[in-house]
Amino acid sequence: MVAMLTRPTLVLNRNWQPVGVASVARSLSLVASGRARIVDPADYQLYTWKVWSRLIPQQDEPFVQSVTFRLRVPEVITLVGYDRVPRQVVTFSRLNLYKRDQYTCQYCDAKPGSEELTIDHVQPRSRGGTSTWENCVLACIACNNKKANRTPQEAHMPLRKMPIRPTWQPLYSRHNLKIQSWRKFLSEAYWTVELDGS
Ligand SMILES: [Zn+2]
Structure with a gap:
C-alpha cells in the first residue's frame, strides 16, 4: 500500500505537456480536490475522482487498498486549472x-x-x-x-549553503520505475535521457 502510494504519476498541464512527476498519493489528492483529472493512457479518457473511485481494478492491475475499497493506481494525471504542479508546502520539522x-x-x-x-x-x-x-x-x-x-x-564560520525552505519540484530522474504508458506523453529525449538516466 505504501509502496503504491509513493509510485510516480506523470503530471501533465492543461495542454497535456508533461510538467513533472508526483507520487500517487499526491496525485490522488489533486484529483480528489478537483485540481486534476486522471488520464487513462489507453484511450486518453479523463476521469474525475467521483468516477475513478468507483472503478474496480482489474485482476492484474496495481491498486491502492483502503479500508473499504480498492482504488486503481493512476499513471498519468492532467491539471485542470494550473500549468505547474501546485506547490506543496514543506513543513518545518x-x-x-x-x-x-x-x-x-x-x-x-x-x-x-x-x-x-x-x-x-x-x-x-x-x-x-x-x-x-x-x-x-x-x-x-x-x-x-x-x-x-x-x-x-x-x-568566522561561514555556512556551506543558504538555508531556504525546501520546495517540491518535478523530478523525472529520481524515479527508477519506468512506466510504459508515459512514453505516449513524453518526447523521446525525456524518455531516454531523464527516465533512463539513473
Ligand atoms: Zn560541524
Whole structure:
C-alpha cells in the first residue's frame, strides 16, 4: 500500500505537456480536490475522482487498498486549472531539516549521524533568531559548541549553503520505475535521457 502510494504519476498541464512527476498519493489528492483529472493512457479518457473511485481494478492491475475499497493506481494525471504542479508546502520539522541538509553539518560538512547532529539557529535564539527554515541548519556538536551564541560572521564560520525552505519540484530522474504508458506523453529525449538516466 505504501509502496503504491509513493509510485510516480506523470503530471501533465492543461495542454497535456508533461510538467513533472508526483507520487500517487499526491496525485490522488489533486484529483480528489478537483485540481486534476486522471488520464487513462489507453484511450486518453479523463476521469474525475467521483468516477475513478468507483472503478474496480482489474485482476492484474496495481491498486491502492483502503479500508473499504480498492482504488486503481493512476499513471498519468492532467491539471485542470494550473500549468505547474501546485506547490506543496514543506513543513518545518526536525526530520525535514535532516532531509534538507542531508544529515550534514552545514559548517564543516561532517556527517556524524543523526544522533550527533544538532539544530543550530543561525541568528541565535537569544538574539531574536526564529525557528524557521531560513534560520535553522544542522550542525555537529563540535561546530554548535564552537559557534555558541554568535552569528556565523562573528564566529568566522561561514555556512556551506543558504538555508531556504525546501520546495517540491518535478523530478523525472529520481524515479527508477519506468512506466510504459508515459512514453505516449513524453518526447523521446525525456524518455531516454531523464527516465533512463539513473
Ligand atoms: Zn560541524
